[in-house]
Amino acid sequence: MPKLKQGEGVKVVLTKNEGIVGDPVTLTSSGLPKETDIELIWNTMKGSRVSGKGFGEETTLLEKIKTDENGELKYDFTVPDDLGGIPHRLDLAAGGKVYGQAYLRVLPSIVEFSPKSGPVGTKISITIKGGWLD
Structure with missing residues (x-):
């Protein structure tokens, strides 16, 4: 992965570096x-x-967040519904300038499958999130 760009003195931290769609992240x-x-x-x-x-x-654009008087911010969100695989980059920008970045990987997960039971040979349908296809 390309090295993340951080402005001088800028620190960006995620509570997790990977998760399934809908997982909470700060x-x-x-x-x-x-x-x-x-x-x-x-x-x-x-x-x-x-x-x-x-x-x-x-x-x-996920959100616009106002920094406080110390130039700090905190933002709670959930892992977006997107492709899994290599990590996605989050940019923190203002006025067209990127001040900091972080990576977040979307992990695959089974959301639903049906039917829940059946005889041998029953066809099933599986819905996943964080896969590699739209």
Whole structure:
């Protein structure tokens, strides 16, 4: 994974580095500009190796969080519903400048399967989150 970019004096910490979709996570950061709206940006990849069009990075704004008078922030969120595999990058940015980053890996999980029982040969349906397909 590429080395994360941290501005001088900036520290970004997640309570966990990986989790299944919906798991609670807390992000804390210090050393940011004081009393400033910080954008928490989720980075993912979209595309297809089958179509021949390749992949490209896509970003989603998760939230804007205002830092306190000390340049600190705390944000509680849940692991987003996204592809599993390599970790996703979270950027903390303001005014187009990235001040800090962290990685969060989405782990695969079984959300539902049906039927719950049946005779040998019964076809089943399994729904997963954090897989490798949309």
